Amino acid sequence: MAASLQIAGIRKVYGKGDKAVEVLKRIDIDVAPGEFLILVGPSGCGKSTLLNIIAGLEDPSEGQLLIGGKDVVGVAPAQRDIAMVFQSYALYPTMSVADNIGFALEMRKVPKEARIKRIAEVAAMLQIEHLLDRRPAQLSGGQRQRVAMGRALARDPQLFLFDEPLSNLDAKLRVEMRAEIKRLHQISGITSVYVTHDQIEAMTLGSRIAVMKDGILQQIGTPDDIYRRPANTYVAGFIGSPTMNFIAGRAGGTGAGGLFSFEGSSLDLDCPAPNGAVMLGQRPEHIHLQADAPWRGEVILVEPTGADTYVVIKTAVGPITVRVPPNTSIKVGEQTGLTVSSKHNNWFDAESGVRLM
Amino acid sequence: MKNNFESWLPKLVVAPAFVLGFAFIYGFMVWNGVLSVTASRMLPNYDEFVGLAQYQQLFEMDRWWVALRNLGIFSVLYVGGSMLLGMVLAIFLDQKVRGEGALRTIYLYPMALSFIVTGTAWKWILNPSLGLEKLMHDLGWASFHFDWLVQSETAIYCVVIAGIWQSAGFAMALFLAGLRGIDDSIIKAAQMDGASLPRIYWRIILPVLRPVVFSTILVLAHLSIKSFDLVMALTAGGPGYSTDVPATFMFVMSFTRGQIGLGAASATMMLATVAAIVVPYLYSELRAKPHDR
Amino acid sequence: MIAKHLPRALLYAVLAVAALFFLAPLYVMLATSLKDAEQIRSGNLLSLPTSINFEAWSLAWSSACTGVDCRGLQPYFWNSVSMALPAVLISTAWGAVNGYVLSLWKFKGSELLFGFLLFGVFMPFQVVLLPMSQVLGYLGLSSSITGLVLVHCLAGMAGTTLFFRNYYTAIPKELVNAARMDGAGFWRIFWRIVVPMSTPILMVTLIWQFTNIWNDFLFGVAFSGADSKPITVGLNNMVNTSSSVKSYNVDMAAAVIAGLPTMLVYVLAGQYFVKGLMAGAVKG
Numbered sequence: 001m002a003a004s005l006q007i008a009g010i011r012k013v014y015g016k017g018d019k020a021v022e023v024l025k026r027i028d029i030d031v032a033p034g035e036f037l038i039l040v041g042p043s044g045c046g047k048s049t050l051l052n053i054i055a056g057l058e059d060p061s062e063g064q065l066l067i068g069g070k071d072v073v074g075v076a077p078a079q080r081d082i083a084m085v086f087q088s089y090a091l092y093p094t095m096s097v098a099d100n101i102g103f104a105l106e107m108r109k110v111p112k113e114a115r116i117k118r119i120a121e122v123a124a125m126l127q128i129e130h131l132l133d134r135r136p137a138q139l140s141g142g143q144r145q146r147v148a149m150g151r152a153l154a155r156d157p158q159l160f161l162f163d164e165p166l167s168n169l170d171a172k173l174r175v176e177m178r179a180e181i182k183r184l185h186q187i188s189g190i191t192s193v194y195v196t197h198d199q200i201e202a203m204t205l206g207s208r209i210a211v212m213k214d215g216i217l218q219q220i221g222t223p224d225d226i227y228r229r230p231a232n233t234y235v236a237g238f239i240g241s242p243t244m245n246f247i248a249g250r251a252g253g254t255g256a257g258g259l260f261s262f263e264g265s266s267l268d269l270d271c272p273a274p275n276g277a278v279m280l281g282q283r284p285e286h287i288h289l290q291a292d293a294p295w296r297g298e299v300i301l302v303e304p305t306g307a308d309t310y311v312v313i314k315t316a317v318g319p320i321t322v323r324v325p326p327n328t329s330i331k332v333g334e335q336t337g338l339t340v341s342s343k344h345n346n347w348f349d350a351e352s353g354v355r356l357m
Numbered sequence: 358m359k360n361n362f363e364s365w366l367p368k369l370v371v372a373p374a375f376v377l378g379f380a381f382i383y384g385f386m387v388w389n390g391v392l393s394v395t396a397s398r399m400l401p402n403y404d405e406f407v408g409l410a411q412y413q414q415l416f417e418m419d420r421w422w423v424a425l426r427n428l429g430i431f432s433v434l435y436v437g438g439s440m441l442l443g444m445v446l447a448i449f450l451d452q453k454v455r456g457e458g459a460l461r462t463i464y465l466y467p468m469a470l471s472f473i474v475t476g477t478a479w480k481w482i483l484n485p486s487l488g489l490e491k492l493m494h495d496l497g498w499a500s501f502h503f504d505w506l507v508q509s510e511t512a513i514y515c516v517v518i519a520g521i522w523q524s525a526g527f528a529m530a531l532f533l534a535g536l537r538g539i540d541d542s543i544i545k546a547a548q549m550d551g552a553s554l555p556r557i558y559w560r561i562i563l564p565v566l567r568p569v570v571f572s573t574i575l576v577l578a579h580l581s582i583k584s585f586d587l588v589m590a591l592t593a594g595g596p597g598y599s600t601d602v603p604a605t606f607m608f609v610m611s612f613t614r615g616q617i618g619l620g621a622a623s624a625t626m627m628l629a630t631v632a633a634i635v636v637p638y639l640y641s642e643l644r645a646k647p648h649d650r
Numbered sequence: 651m652i653a654k655h656l657p658r659a660l661l662y663a664v665l666a667v668a669a670l671f672f673l674a675p676l677y678v679m680l681a682t683s684l685k686d687a688e689q690i691r692s693g694n695l696l697s698l699p700t701s702i703n704f705e706a707w708s709l710a711w712s713s714a715c716t717g718v719d720c721r722g723l724q725p726y727f728w729n730s731v732s733m734a735l736p737a738v739l740i741s742t743a744w745g746a747v748n749g750y751v752l753s754l755w756k757f758k759g760s761e762l763l764f765g766f767l768l769f770g771v772f773m774p775f776q777v778v779l780l781p782m783s784q785v786l787g788y789l790g791l792s793s794s795i796t797g798l799v800l801v802h803c804l805a806g807m808a809g810t811t812l813f814f815r816n817y818y819t820a821i822p823k824e825l826v827n828a829a830r831m832d833g834a835g836f837w838r839i840f841w842r843i844v845v846p847m848s849t850p851i852l853m854v855t856l857i858w859q860f861t862n863i864w865n866d867f868l869f870g871v872a873f874s875g876a877d878s879k880p881i882t883v884g885l886n887n888m889v890n891t892s893s894s895v896k897s898y899n900v901d902m903a904a905a906v907i908a909g910l911p912t913m914l915v916y917v918l919a920g921q922y923f924v925k926g927l928m929a930g931a932v933k934g
Contacts, residue, residue, distance in 0.1 A: 090828035107833035367755035469916035471865030
C-alpha cells in the first residue's frame with residue numbers, strides 16, 4: 001500500500017544564535033504514490049538530514065511532513081510504517097538472517113507462522129533462501145545488502161527510504177544491485193525516496209530527481225529534464241559526466257545575426273539568446289571538432305574510454321571537453337577548431353548561474 | 358512538536374544514576390565539608406560552627422604531620438618502585454620469552470588479592486623474630502637483622518615493600534600493552550639510522566610511552582592515597598602512629614576517637630589532594646573527545 | 651627486537667627471580683598454614699612442612715577468635731557472599747543501563763553530566779564515610795549487609811557506567827536507528843540487540859566488581875556490625891587479636907581462605923580481569 005509523501009516547508013536548523021547552521025532551508029517536494037524519488041547532491045547538502053526527518057529519526061525545526069495525507073512530524077519512527085535501508089546495512093549482528101528479516105514483524109506481533117511465510121517469500125524474491133540461518137558476519141557485502149533490503153521489504157510499508165545503500169559496494173556489484181533495486185521497485189510499487197551522491201545512480205534509478213545543494217532544492221524533475229534543461233549552472237555541472245562545458249561571454253543581437261563573443265573567439269547565434277553577460281553551457285557530446293572552425297584551441301588530453309573518447313582542448317576561454325567517436329585520430333598538441341550544435345545551447349546568467357533560456 | 362517517550366525515557370532511566378550519584382559524590386562531599394567546620398565529636402553537631410578551627414587543629418597535630426610525611430614517602434616509593442619494577446618486567450617480557458603468559462599471570466595475581474590478605478601475609482613474612490630475619494639466619498647470614506616492621510622509623514618502608522609487591526604487576530601490564538602498541542618498523546628504521554639501543558629507548562620508545570606512564574602514575578597515585586587497607590593489616594598504623602597515613606588517621610579519628618569534625622577535616626584534605634591531580638586530567642581528557650551528535 | 655642484544659640467560663634469570671619474588675608470599679602462606687606451632691617455631695619461612703596438617707584450616711574456618719567471637723571465618727565468609735552477590739549484580743546491571751543511555755541515547759548535557767559522574771571513580775571514599783553512616787542510620791540500615799550492598803552499589807556505579815558506556819560507544823548509531831524503524835522501543839533495543847552484544851564487557855565488569863567488592867575493607871569496617879562483617883574485616887580482626895598465643899598457621903590459613911575466591915576468579919578468567927584493569931586505567 002504505497003502512500004503519497006508531501007514535504008511542506010521543512011526547515012532544519014542546528015545550534016542557536018550566531019552558531020546556528022541552517023542545514024535545510026525550505027524544502028517543498030510532493031511525491032506521488034509509487035514514485036521513486038532520488039535526492040542527490042554533494043556531501044553536506046542536507047539530503048541525509050532530510051531523509052532522517054522523513055524517517056522520524058530527527059525532527060524538523062519547521063514544516064510539515066504528510067505521509068498518506070497525515071502529518072507525521074512528532075510521530076516516532078516505529079509508528080510511521082516506513083522501512084529504511086542504511087548505508088552500512090545495520091544488520092543485527094547477533095541474530096540470524098531470518099530473524100533479521102523478521103524482526104520488524106516480530107515487533108508488530110505478527111504470529112510466528114505468518115512471519116516465517118513472509119520471510120520465505122522475501123528471501124525468494126531476493127534469492128537469499130540459502131542464507132537464512134547465517135549470521136551477518138558470515139555474509140559478503142552484496143549478501144548483506146540483500147538482507148538489508150529483505151528486512152525492509154518484509155514489512156510491506158507505506159514508504160521506502162534508502163540512505164546511500166550502494167556506496168559500500170564495489171563497482172560491479174553496484175551495477176548489479178542497482179538493477180535489483182529497480183526490479184524490486186517495479187514489483188512492489190512502494191513509494192521510495194533514495195539518497196545518493198552518485199549522479200549515475202540518480203539518473204538510472206529515479207522516476208524523478210531532486211538535486212540539492214546547501215540545504216536548498218536546486219531542481220526537481222525527471223532525469224531527462226534535469227539532464228537536458230538544468231535549472232542552473234550547479235545542476236548542469238553536477239549531472240552528467242564528464243561535466244558540461246561553461247563558456248563565459250557576452251551575447252548580443254536577437255535572432256539570426258546575433259553574436260556570442262567570448263575570450264578568444266565568437267559564435268554566430270542562429271537562434272534566440274538572452275542579451276548581456278551570460279554563460280553558455282554545452283555538454284561534451286554537443287561540441288564537435290571541425291578542423292577549419294574559427295574557434296581554435298590545442299589538444300592537451302585524449303582519454304579513450306572504450307565506447308567513446310574524450311578530448312580536452314585548451315582554448316582562450318578555458319579547457320573544453322569534447323566527446324568524439326572512438327576511432328577518431330587525434331593527438332595531443334594538435335591544433336583544431338570547435339563548433340557547437342546550437343539547438344542544445346543552455347544559457348545561464350553569468351553572475352547567478354540561473355538558467356535564462 | 359516534541360516526540361513521545363523516546364525523548365524522555367532515556368532521561369528518566371539515567372536520572373537515578375545522576376541524582377543518586379551526584380548526591381553520593383558531591384552531596385556527601387559538601388556534607389563532609391560542613392561537618393569539618395563544626396565542633397562535632399562523637400556525634401554530628403550542627404549547632405556549633407567553628408570555622409576552620411578543625412583544620413587548624415589538624416595541622417597542629419604531630420600525628421597528622423606524621424601521616425602526611427608517610428603519605429609522601431609511601432607514594433613516591435610505591436609509585437616509583439612499582440613503575441620501575443613494572444617497566445623492567447615489561448621490557449624483559451617484550452623480548453619474546455617463552456612462558457610469557459605464565460609469567461604475566463604470576464606477576465599480576467597479587468592484584469586479585471585484597472590488601473588485607475597481602476598485609477597479613479607480609480606481616481608474617483616481615484615478623485621480626487620468626488620471619489625474614491630467622492630465614493636469613495637459617496640460611497647462614499647470622500648477622501642479618503630485620504625488625505623494620507616494629508621500628509617507628511622504618512615500618513613505613515615495610516608498607517612500601519608490600520605495596521610494590523601487590524601493584525608492580527599492574528604497572529607491568531600497562532607498560533607491556535604500551536610497548537606492544539609501538540610499531541616495530543619505527544624501531545627498525547631507527548636501528549638502520551644507526552641509533553644505539555639505549556638511544557632508541559630514550560628518544561623513541563619512552564616518548565611514545567608517555568601517556569601510559571602518565572596514566573600509570575595517575576592510577577598508582579590514586580591507589581596510594583587510598584592506602585587504608587594495607588596499612589591497617591600490616592601495622593594498624595603502628596608502632597604507635599608511626600605508619601599512620603591520612604586514610605587511617607581519618608578512620609581512627611572519626612570512628613574510634615569520637616572526633617568527627619577532625620576526621621571530616623582530614624577527609625576534605627585527602628579530597629583536595631586527589632582533586633588537584635585528577636580534575637585537570639579529567640578536564641583535559643573530556644575536552645579532547647570530539648562531541649558527536 | 652632488542653632480543654639479539656640482551657643475553658638470553660640474563661633475561662630469563664631476572665624474570666625467574668621476579669617470579670620467585672611474587673610467588674614466595676603465596677608459598678609462605680600455604681606452607682605456614684600447613685605447619686603446626688612446633689614446626690613454625692623450629693623452622694623458618696621457607697621450610698617445607700614436615701607433615702601436612704590441616705588443623706589450622708579447620709580452626710580458621712570454624713573456631714578461631716576474631717575479637718570476642720570465636721566462630722572462625724565461616725560466618726564472615728557467608729556475609730561477604732551475601733553482600734557481594736547482590737552488590738555485583740546490581741551495580742553491573744545499573745552500569746549497563748546507564749552506559750546504554752549515555753552512548754546510544756545521548757541528550758543535551760548528558761556528556762557533561764557523565765563527566766561529573768566520572769569523578770566518582772577517582773574520589774577518595776574517606777569523604778563519604780561520615781555522611782554515609784548518617785544516612786544508613788536514618789534508613790535503619792547501619793551495621794547491616796543491606797547497608798553494605800547499598801554503599802557498594804552507589805560507590806561502584808560510576809565505574810561500571812564508565813565501562814559500559816565506553817564499550818557501547820562502539821555500537822553504530824545506525825543499528826539503533828534501524829531497530830527504531832523496525833518498531834523496537836528503548837527497552838527492546840536494549841534486550842534484543844545491545845545485551846546480546848555485551849558478553850565481553852559483562853564478563854569484565856562482573857569480575858572487576860566482584861574483585862573490588864569482595865576485597866573491600868574500608869566500607870566493611872566502617873559500616874558493618876557484629877553480624878554483618880565481611881571476610882576482610884573478619885580476617886583483620888582475627889590476625890590482630892591480641893591473644894596470648896599467636897597462631898600464625900591459623901592466620902595464614904585464614905588469609906588463604908579470604909583470598910581464595912578472587913584468586914580462583916583470577917585463575918579461571920584472568921583475561922577479563924586484566925581487561926578490566928586496563929579499561930580502568932586507559933580511558934577512551
